[in-house]
Amino acid sequence: GAGVSQSPRYKVAKRGQDVALRCDPISGHVSLFWYQQALGQGPEFLTYFQNEAQLDKSGLPSDRFFAERPEGSVSTLKIQRTQQEDSAVYLCASSLMSAEQFFGPGTRLTVL
């Protein structure tokens, strides 16, 4: 497909469980961003990659959150020991170094 894809689309986790969320950016897009969107709010920045380098992780809420993009393409956001406040939609976006970012459909995470 031509757009950004994310999997799974929905994830239910028990509190304390580890989860991994995947993002497939648009082919050739150098920049990749992760955002967290709580219910009724706008997306909030988590972390940013340029190719395989993680240049900004200032938005990650705790050390339970970890992101990687080892080959400069697919990225994984991992959340360890999930807590209820981690419940949100996690959005991935990619871009060609321009300001316009193209978003995937998101992964809705529910922590019980």
Place this chain on the structure above:
Amino acid sequence: DQQVKQNSPSLSVQEGRISILNCDYTNSMFDYFLWYKKYPAEGPTFLISISSIKDKNEDGRFTVFLNKSAKHLSLHIVPSQPGDSAVYFCAASQAAGNKLTFGGGTRVLVKP
């Protein structure tokens, strides 16, 4: 501290009339502004952008106005169509390619 604010959570407008969405920001380092549209269960879709060197940008039915001195931007949709019913997010960045800071969104309902 919310750096980008959309003070109207919702807006209802008749089909064919103008929709005006407003956005205020506090960070004077913001240099690039974007509007995104979001349908339920989908990721945000880019609509239109404007750089700080301009005060107006137009694309079809969508026009964005920027007032730097007031730190205010607005999106005009003319004429409004039922398919425009969605949540609209204002976003800002300090440079092209940088992370986006989003407002809380405005839900628009266009009545036939």
